[in-house]
Amino acid sequence: MTTVNPPPNAQWLSQLARDIKAWGQALGFAQVGISDIDLTDEEPRLQQWLAQGCHGEMQYMAQHGMMRARPQELHPGTLRVISVRMDYLPPNAGFASNLSDPNLAYISRYAGGRDYHKVLRNRLKKLGEQIDEALKQAGLSDSGFRPFVDSAPLLERPLADNAGIGWTGKHSLLLNHDAGSWFFLGELLINLPLPVDIPLTDNCGNCVACITSCPTGAIVAPYTVDARRCISYLTIELSGAIPTELRPLIGNRIYGCDDCQLVCPVNREAPLTQEADFHTRAALQQPTLLALFNWDEETFLKNTEGSAIRRIGYERWQRNIAVALGNAPASAEILQALQQRLGSANELLAEHIQWALEQQQLKLTESDTTTQRKTARLIRVIHKGLPRDA
Template identity: 80%
Template sequence: MSTTAIDPHWLNQLARDIKTWGQQLGFAKVGICDIDLSAEEPKLQQWLDAGFHGEMHYMAQHGMMRARPQELHPGTLRVIAVRMDYLPPDAGFASNLSDPELAYISRYAGGRDYHKLLRNRLKKLGERINQALAEANLGDSGFRPFVDSAPILERPLAAKAGIGWTGKHSLLLSREAGSWFFLGELLINLPLPVDIPLAEGCGSCVACITSCPTGAIVAPYTVDARRCISYLTIELAGAIPEELRPLLGNRIYGCDDCQLVCPVNRQAPLTQEADFYTRTSLQQPQLLTLLGWDEATFLQNTEGSAIRRIGYERWQRNIAVALGNAPASEQIIQALRQRLQGASELLAEHLHWALQRQLRATTEDDTHQRKTQRVIRAVQKGLPRDA
């Protein structure tokens, strides 16, 4: 389609219409940007050269295509970036994280998998744009939707489109929404007017950096995925490094700590999408209950959820680590021993680690209790406390 003959006033109105249609489809914000990400290429290369992508080999497979949308989808002139809020009601962050017998699951994953939902909405937006073009006898937009599913730098694009600014934890932030939102992109061949990026708003705050349980934010705006709990519990297919296991606490799928401490998130809105509400089986779940799920139960309870993509073995691996970090319990010890029967090599490694931690904690607890009882008896007899 030739774009030189399109009336700029018509394009301006179309851009306004696109934002209206996007909001009607459930997107909290819609922005438009050009496709120049040349400034991001050296940053991406430096990050890859440092090995911060870990075993996410797909991050390096496509070279600099991630920063070149026109190579991913030839003919692309603009990117329509969208935001959809996902923070569920009754998130229960504090009560969940503070109870080591409960499992913590990142709040984006408690409901329906966002990929399909956002992609379908973006497709409808693209079809509505094509309808407007057809009515004006202008062909079509050649649109193509993406939702975290292709080699594209979605956060820099969203930042250019005015959706938010990049926080020091590398997530996108918005004054009106914090960081509790999903991103999606619609690549099109129309020279639409672009939006103005937001100014950086973190200032001198480093709360996300200092609160990261594993020290994964190695510098402002730079995350070493190899230490990130989200990477360790979701992306990493093999064994979780032993020195990092105690730092995971009860987090079995992802981590929200850098978002929880962020001051910008204090007034973040709740999602209007019921599909993102935390399903009952994943609300404040007991670790022992989750360990007891067989694979069929796991598949049933995670149907339509992003959690399912890590598979049953990794799910159990993560739960084993969390139980190793839980307070000493004979019930946990028995459950770990029972789960060892028929466990894969990967799972058995983490079960043994958890079992050793539990047994050591039990021994230390028993020793402390015996010492306390000796002191009590000594005091009762009027003897010196160190007798």
């Protein structure tokens, strides 16, 4: 990274900071904040979280050591981090209807549209180019900017917290008074000593709605999530078998989970996104589990092109749906679909299909038993009301 030479004065930098925020909003960012690079308070928390194994199979969380808390090591010369927020809550999200109908598939609301990584990164690059153009016109060296969107060992939430974008909630997501938690974050690392913004204070108070509502108990303490129990981790990051004891708790959630956000009171007034790219695609708008399970790989790839969903691949997609089908009400159609897929499934998928079949067969048996009991009870009632000589 190059250094700015000669150094601009404080007044010029303050004006540039205001310009950067205006340019960011013109590019579609709902908010832009600036922080320094000091994350030393985060290092012991990160070390403890990793030592407890809460990152599960996400080895990339550990392989860079404490670099995540040291932006200057990730990109030498970094003096400031520009954090941006882009809202993603789509219209017609269908939260309640999807979760309340176990035959429908629930997909986390960030994933129904275009992959956010590409959208934010392109906008951040344009913002960096505007900054460099301003520096060029002032006769200064470029900013040595480098954009990041959840794509490098960087603690983006603490940085955004320090930049005044929001405060970290007890579910570990960033919360904002205006947008709740329905937004993406991105960062631009630069070498300019811009004035920094003031962090917000924690406004969660005594609320523990996210903790008590987590289906799998993944929020093991305020501000601490054990990824190994988190449905988002289980359905997206985990490459192997989903632990048997957690499968019934997943319900119909086949890609991610929004429960901790759905119950958060800060999200009540969250705005809908202004980005059409984040609107839910027609093929993912309240689809049935069976319809998605019947997609072949070609259909899966076509319907998830340019989507974050595609990165889990067809096998894990089928694995997740198989678990949800096992959790669905007893159905002859579901049994047939599972049995048909079992013959061509690999070992990982076959294990989950077999589990789903067992769950379905158990429910059918229980249903038959219940029906038999009701019939026997009805017969007793009828006989009781008949004349003795009937």
